[in-house]
Amino acid sequence: MLDRAAAGDASARARLLSRHRQKLRNLIALRLDPRLAARFDPSDVVQESLAEADRRLAVYLNERPMPFYLWLRELTLQRLIDLHRRHMRTQKRTVRREEARLSYLSDDSIRQLGDRLIDQASGPSRRLENKLAARRLHQALAELSERDRDVIVLRHLEQLSVKEIAALLEISPGAVKVRHVRALERLRRLIGEEDRS
């Protein structure tokens, strides 16, 4: 599809840009600051980044510096960072600090994440159980090191493939899997500690 788009096939180009829409939307929904969520729809952020991707596609196809989805992801995250910077001036420093983070997930959004997951839990019988589980999980996620949290967020919340994560972290797929296991084991211990306390 990349090659067909590069060769000037308009429908391949359109499909290429739209096939990751939902994934990108989740990417933004996970991270959009709750204070901005009332004013901005994640779909709009995605729409703008896809328009930008469309403009820059020729350059990308020429150079192909990284896998296509990761390129889209980067453009989209950059949009989000710009949006946060424009609309949350008072917290400029916070935003700038977070910019360095690969997964760009603020502590606030992690806190929100648990609540959002609870809202989407299906059926009232599972609610309480999920609520407790989600609370424990996001407390534990907040306590994880950035390195561990990144791999969990990328693999589970964004559902990137091992190959994509490997390209993003610039390590081998094997190393991604091992890092994932280590992060899970530490997460498990953190959840376990809360059980006892």
Add this chain to the structure above:
Amino acid sequence: MNTSLAAPRSALDAAFADLVEELTARFHAGEVIDTDEILRNHPEHAERLRDLLPALKLLADLSTSTVGSNPINRVTTNDEPLAGLLGDFRLIREVGRGGMGIVYEAEQISLNRRVALKVLPFAATMDPRPLQRFRNEAQAAACLHHPNIVPVHGVGCDRGMHYYAMQLIEGQTLAEVIKNLTPGPLPETGRGRTIFSPPHPLRGERGWG
């Protein structure tokens, strides 16, 4: 058990990491996994895995409730013909068709609202001219803000199908209005407009060319 203990720790680690990855992928795909069976089949990893499974399952459950359970993810990447879902929209029923496309009543999933979705027939996208006209139409309508012009919410393309979403307006089609016309002066609508204000998205900007 003895042979696996003899294996170098790094190789064991890598095998365990592969197993965890395999389970992660299966959890994400929504598979129901018999954990006892997995533990039986991999005695060399059973202890570590037993410790890890609850956390893994929790993460997978919670993340699929936000990501994986959304059927859009699975549909958008293949080439099936129009099958109920188009990008962010779930098609509910066809409300009419014309030379430039078919209009559906649809639900915009992310915003949970009803919209009118105009879809360019797939065959028409093979030719760049109707596609360009379709885009022009959507862009032109989106530039206009007038109570008598149906607002355009957005334009998109999914699996090669081009569409744009408009506000859904309940009411009669222009054809129905004309059919119901009694001889005499043009009837007035509640808002004091004549019937030449668009009563339905179908009429949209097509009425003006």
